Amino acid sequence: MTYRIAVLPGDGIGAEIVPQALRVLEAVGAKYGLSFTFTEGLIGGIAIDETGQPLPQETLELCRNSDAILLGAIGGPKWDNLPTHLRPEVGALLPLRKALGLYANIRPCRTYDALADASTLKKEVLAGTDMVIIRELTGGLYFGSKGRTDVDGVQQAWDTMIYSTPEIERIVRLAFETARHRRKKLCSVDKANVLESSRLWRETVNRLAPEYPDIAVTHMYVDNAAMQLIRNPGQFDVVVTENTFGDILSDQASMLSASLGMLASASLGGRVGLYEPAHGSAPDIAGQKKANPIATILSAAMMLEYSFNRVAEARAIEAAIEAVLAKGFRTGDIMEAGKRLVNTEEMTDRVLEEL
Amino acid sequence: MTYRIAVLPGDGIGAEIVPQALRVLEAVGAKYGLSFTFTEGLIGGIAIDETGQPLPQETLELCRNSDAILLGAIGGPKWDNLPTHLRPEVGALLPLRKALGLYANIRPCRTYDALADASTLKKEVLAGTDMVIIRELTGGLYFGSKGRTDVDGVQQAWDTMIYSTPEIERIVRLAFETARHRRKKLCSVDKANVLESSRLWRETVNRLAPEYPDIAVTHMYVDNAAMQLIRNPGQFDVVVTENTFGDILSDQASMLSASLGMLASASLGGRVGLYEPAHGSAPDIAGQKKANPIATILSAAMMLEYSFNRVAEARAIEAAIEAVLAKGFRTGDIMEAGKRLVNTEEMTDRVLEEL
Ligand SMILES: CC(C)[C@H](C(=O)O)[C@@H](O)C(=O)O
Ligand SMILES: CC(C)[C@H](C(=O)O)[C@@H](O)C(=O)O
Numbered sequence: 125m126t127y128r129i130a131v132l133p134g135d136g137i138g139a140e141i142v143p144q145a146l147r148v149l150e151a152v153g154a155k156y157g158l159s160f161t162f163t164e165g166l167i168g169g170i171a172i173d174e175t176g177q178p179l180p181q182e183t184l185e186l187c188r189n190s191d192a193i194l195l196g197a198i199g200g201p202k203w204d205n206l207p208t209h210l211r212p213e214v215g216a217l218l219p220l221r222k223a224l225g226l227y228a229n230i231r232p233c234r235t236y237d238a239l240a241d242a243s244t245l246k247k248e249v250l251a252g253t254d255m256v257i258i259r260e261l262t263g264g265l266y267f268g269s270k271g272r273t274d275v276d277g278v279q280q281a282w283d284t285m286i287y288s289t290p291e292i293e294r295i296v297r298l299a300f301e302t303a304r305h306r307r308k309k310l311c312s313v314d315k316a317n318v319l320e321s322s323r324l325w326r327e328t329v330n331r332l333a334p335e336y337p338d339i340a341v342t343h344m345y346v347d348n349a350a351m352q353l354i355r356n357p358g359q360f361d362v363v364v365t366e367n368t369f370g371d372i373l374s375d376q377a378s379m380l381s382a383s384l385g386m387l388a389s390a391s392l393g394g395r396v397g398l399y400e401p402a403h404g405s406a407p408d409i410a411g412q413k414k415a416n417p418i419a420t421i422l423s424a425a426m427m428l429e430y431s432f433n434r435v436a437e438a439r440a441i442e443a444a445i446e447a448v449l450a451k452g453f454r455t456g457d458i459m460e461a462g463k464r465l466v467n468t469e470e471m472t473d474r475v476l477e478e479l
Numbered sequence: 480m481t482y483r484i485a486v487l488p489g490d491g492i493g494a495e496i497v498p499q500a501l502r503v504l505e506a507v508g509a510k511y512g513l514s515f516t517f518t519e520g521l522i523g524g525i526a527i528d529e530t531g532q533p534l535p536q537e538t539l540e541l542c543r544n545s546d547a548i549l550l551g552a553i554g555g556p557k558w559d560n561l562p563t564h565l566r567p568e569v570g571a572l573l574p575l576r577k578a579l580g581l582y583a584n585i586r587p588c589r590t591y592d593a594l595a596d597a598s599t600l601k602k603e604v605l606a607g608t609d610m611v612i613i614r615e616l617t618g619g620l621y622f623g624s625k626g627r628t629d630v631d632g633v634q635q636a637w638d639t640m641i642y643s644t645p646e647i648e649r650i651v652r653l654a655f656e657t658a659r660h661r662r663k664k665l666c667s668v669d670k671a672n673v674l675e676s677s678r679l680w681r682e683t684v685n686r687l688a689p690e691y692p693d694i695a696v697t698h699m700y701v702d703n704a705a706m707q708l709i710r711n712p713g714q715f716d717v718v719v720t721e722n723t724f725g726d727i728l729s730d731q732a733s734m735l736s737a738s739l740g741m742l743a744s745a746s747l748g749g750r751v752g753l754y755e756p757a758h759g760s761a762p763d764i765a766g767q768k769k770a771n772p773i774a775t776i777l778s779a780a781m782m783l784e785y786s787f788n789r790v791a792e793a794r795a796i797e798a799a800i801e802a803v804l805a806k807g808f809r810t811g812d813i814m815e816a817g818k819r820l821v822n823t824e825e826m827t828d829r830v831l832e833e834l
Contacts, residue, residue, distance in 0.1 A: 214672045244604040244709055265640060270675040279644045281679035285620060286637035288630070315723070317569050320625040324636035350731035354599055354709060368670070372727055376705035 126159045127432060130190035130396075132183065134168040135212065136405025137415035138196020144417035144472040145194060145424040151476050152428070152437050163190070167220075168198035168212035168405075178215035184223055192431040193398040194424060197405035221261050225394035227291070228298050229259040229370065230426070231402060232388060233377045238449035242382035242458055245354065253380055255360040256306070258299045259370025261391055263291045264321070266367050287321045287366065292328040298392070299364035300336040309361035311342045313349045313369055325366060346373070353377055378402055383457040385416030388423040390430050397431040399423040409456075413467040416455035418445055421475060444478035481514045482787060485545035485751075487538065489523040490567065491760025492770035493551020499772035499827040500549060500779040506831050507783070507792050518545065522575075523553035523567035523760075533570035539578055547786040548753040549779060552760035576616050580749035582646070583653050584614040584725065585781070586757060587743060588732045593804035594813055597737035600709065608735055610715040611657055614725025615650045616746055618642050619676070621722050642676045642721065647683040653747070654719035655691040664716035666697045668704045668724055680721060701728070708732055733757055738812040740771030743778040745785050752786040754778040764811075768822040771810035773800055776830060799833035 129149070133142040146162055153159050165183035172178050178198075187193050199212040209215055220226070234254040240247045268284030296312070303310045312329045314322035326343055333341045344352065346369045352359065353373065357380050365373060378387050387402035401419030409415060421441060429438035453474050454463040466474065484504070488497040501517055508514050520538040527533050533553075542548050554567040564570055575581070589609040595602045623639030651667070658665040667684045669677035681698055688696045699707065701724045707714065708728065712735050720728060733742050742757035756774030764770060776796060784793035808829050809818040821829065 208672055208678070211672065218673075244601055244711075245599055246601055249599040265670075266673055268637065272675060272679065275643070279679060280641060281676045282623065282639050282641035283674045283676050284637050284639055286635060288633050288635045290633060315620075315726075317563055317566065318573075318621055319638045320627060321636045321638050323563070324627065324634060347726045347730040350705070350727045351734050354731065354734040356599075368723075369727075371670075371702045372705045372724075375702040376709065376731065379706050379709040 126161060127191045128161050128163065128189070130186045130193040131162045131164045132167040132193060133164070133196040134198045134405065135170055135200050136197050136407045136410040138198070138405055140410070140413065140415050140468050141401065141417045141420040142194060142196040144468060145420040147472055148421050148441060148475060148479070149424050151479050152441060155479065156434070156437050158432075158434065158437070167195065167216050169200050169203040171216070172203055172206070172210070172212060178210065178212045179219050184220070187220070187224060187396060190396055192396060192427045194420075194427065195398060195400035196420065197401065197403065199405050200407040218266065220398070221391060222267065224396055224398065225262065226391035226398055227260060227262040227393035228295055228391065229261045229374070230302070230390040230392065230430070231257045231259070231374045231377070233257060233374075233380055235381060236386070236446065236449055238446070239382035239386070239458055242460065243380055245380060250357060250380060252358040255357065255377065256302055256362050257370060257374040257377055258295065258302060258362060258364045259374055260291070260295045260366045261370075262367075262393070263287050264367035285319065285321050285366070285368070287324060289324065289328055292325050293332065294393075296329050296332055296364055299362055300332065300339055303339045303362040304336070307361040308338055309340050309342075311344055311349075311360055311363050313344050313346050313363060313365035313373065315346050315369075316343070317345060321366070349373060350376060353380070374402075383416060385419050385455065385457040386422070387419050388426050390423070390426045392430060397427065399427045413469065414456045415468050416457050417468050417472050418455075421445065421472070440479060441475070444475045447478045448474040481516060482547065483516050483518065483545045485541045485548040486517045486519045487522040487548060488519070488551040489553045489760065490525055490555045491552050491762045491765040493553070493760055495765070495768065495770050495823050496756065496772045496775040497549060497551040499823060500775040502827055503776050503796060503830060503834070504779050506834050507796060510834065511789070511792050513787075513789065513792070522550065522571050524555050524558040526571070527558055527561070527565070527567060533565065533567045534574050539575070542575070542579060542751060545751055547751060547782045549775075549782065550753060550755035551775065552756065552758065554760050555762040573621065575753070576746060577622065579751055579753065580617065581746035581753055582615060582617040582748035583650050583746065584616045584729070585657070585745040585747060585785070586612045586614070586729045586732070588612060588735055590736060591741070591801065591804055593801070594737035594741070597813055597815065598735055600735060605712060605735060607713040610712065610732070611661065611717050612725060612729045612732055613650065613654045613657060613717060613719045614729055615646070615721045616725075617722075617748070618646045619722035640674065640676045640721070640723070642679060644679065644683055647680050648687065649748075651684050651687055651719060654717050655687065655694055658694045658717040659691070662716040663693055664695050664697075666699055666704075666715055666718050668699050668701050668718060668720035668728065670701050670724075671698070672700060676721070704728060705731060708735070729757075738771060740774050740810065740812040741777070742774050743781050745778070745781045747785060752782065754782040768824065769811045770823050771812050772823050772827050773810075776800065776827070795834060796830070799830045802833045803829040
């Protein structure tokens with residue numbers, strides 16, 4: 125079996141971390157009898173520099189003709205003063221999500237015993253944290269109609285948070301299915317006491333719930349969820365929420381882990397899934413071999429699991445990473461006294477050894 | 480000088496904590512030569528029980544004819560199954576904010592040396608945390624047009640995030656003024672890379688900034704703000720943001736303090752300001768004299784400062800509370816080993832002694 129992977133390193137540390145994940149995919153392939161073809165494409169700032177477009181048509185075609193996409197990171201100060209819609213992140217990510225129908229963003233967030241003391245939250249508060257945040261990714265305020273008007277010389281600007289029943293159903297079903305393979309708890313986050321779109325969201329969750337009698341469903345207001353994530357993160361298993369709330373909560377939840385350098389993500393929905401680390405392009409350390417490749421390697425593991433249903437292979441990668449951490453190897457972002465500092469490539473070498 | 484205060488204890492612990500704040504106001508009045516008339520009104524669940532309405536017309540009239548409002552807490556399980564618009568919180572708070580033009584919600588959030596280890600965040604991360612979150616309170620998704628439609632048999636529900644330039648200007652000016660009396664830093668939080676209303680927000684902040692050359696202005700995306708609040712809360716002085724983002728971030732920030740029982744709030748804009756603790760009605764401990772009255776007492780201090788410009792009096796109350804904490808007195812929510820547990824009234828007694 126040969127999988128065609130679109131490889132989009134993007135900007136900053138993207139060019140350093142993505143090749144590491146490819147090394148791991150190669151190694152797993154050799155061991156388990158899978159093969160991959162990797163085809164590189166331009167995206168983000170580097171694509172603007174070379175083609176004038178953050179998401180060139182050629183890259184979109186490459187993605188469409190692949191079995192999965194591995195993305196590094198996008199953006200940097202060089203492109204920050206462009207008009208918004210041409211800026212690397214917005215100009216590439218939003219159209220890519222829409223064009224490929226990537227309506228579900230999956231962000232696992234867990235703590236590692238070996239890194240238990242690296243978060244700004246207390247160790248005992250984080251004990252047992254292991255959740256997945258599922259964010260709706262192609263609806264809501266991001267894609268609803270927006271604009272400006274002049275009313276009697278006064279400017280008004282608006283955005284529309286809009287959801288249809290089928291849009292809610294598909295993401296909520298995916299969340300129920302995800303919970304089924306985990307601890308069987310689903311928390312749907314909304315603001316149903318104020319928002320009509322949240323009321324439709326909540327009704328839809330409640331209508332589908334009887335089809336998943338094995339899953340314990342709860343509802344939580346988004347303001348309370350932002351508190352509970354810090355107060356008692358261990359209470360969450362699967363969290364599902366709309367686009368803007370998910371943007372905020374998943375970034376907030378990323379602080380529960382030791383480092384952004386540990387967090388993977390998947391964006392799913394269409395035939396082709398997109399996998400990328402949760403962190404950004406880190407221009408301050410780009411080109412210095414300091415970046416932590418683990419988030420990208422874990423994103424490749426998610427690819428194996430979600431796009432190719434290669435669960436054993438995904439688990440093997442995760443186990444290798446845990447073993448490397450347990451042995452005390454650390455990149456700069458997770459370094460502590462008494463541990464062994466390694467660079468981007470060396471960290472990957474250790475992971476490959478464990479595999 | 481006699482100030483007319485509308486007193487709305489509301490539900491749950493409201494009836495226990497509000498009288499404590501009135502005792503403190505009386506004491507401060509006696510010492511500094513101010514007098515108050517306190518007139519009680521019904522609001523929330525208790526108002527539903529007695530009048531069928533969460534915000535009776537009589538209560539609204541009382542508020543309009545007062546110089547300031549002191550509110551306890553609203554809601555409880557008894558009323559949770561009512562239709563949303565009749566529920567105590569939504570049915571009382573939203574119309575009250577709108578009717579009185581309370582467009583600015585002010586939430587100070589600081590840590591107390593005496594309680595430094597009581598948050599779920601590490602002590603060293605919280606060191607120096609002292610911010611004010613200013614949330615726009617009468618615009619955005621809360622009050623924009625909303626509704627449902629059927630498009631070819633498919634339900635759609637929407638809400639509108641809408642802001643006009645004058646709405647943004649008045650809250651942003653208030654934030655600049657607030658920063659002027661503090662550490663002179665203003666962080667405006669938006670999602671200007673995606674939302675048109677955020678772009679108008681950001682333009683407005685930038686347009687006003689030259690009028691406040693002494694204030695250092697920064698902009699931050701809301702997802703990043705949710706991270707930074709946990710990563711390095713000490714970086715913030717004054718934060719200003721729109722209604723929904725402010726709802727989420729101010730509740731999140733409340734976790735930086737030792738207890739919700741310590742956090743005051745003010746809602747300003749019209750002639751009459753509304754002051755209330757940031758916590759809820761805590762039905763689980765209602766009627767047991769366990770509630771922490773400090774948040775309500777601090778809200779009364781905010782009333783003295785913001786509505787009556789009695790700054791020395793407000794500072795005196797705050798200093799008294801710090802002294803009581805330093806002496807080791809604690810209500811249940813902030814109790815630690817080696818400290819002295821006191822009930823609602825005893826905590827107030829201690830504060831009065833210090834005054
Ligand atoms: C860059 C931005 C448009 C994007 C978003 O808000 O979706 C980013 O924050 C993310 O979460 O992937
Ligand atoms: C009860 C609810 C409508 C309210 C809000 O969202 O404004 C509350 O969460 C608050 O922050 O005061």
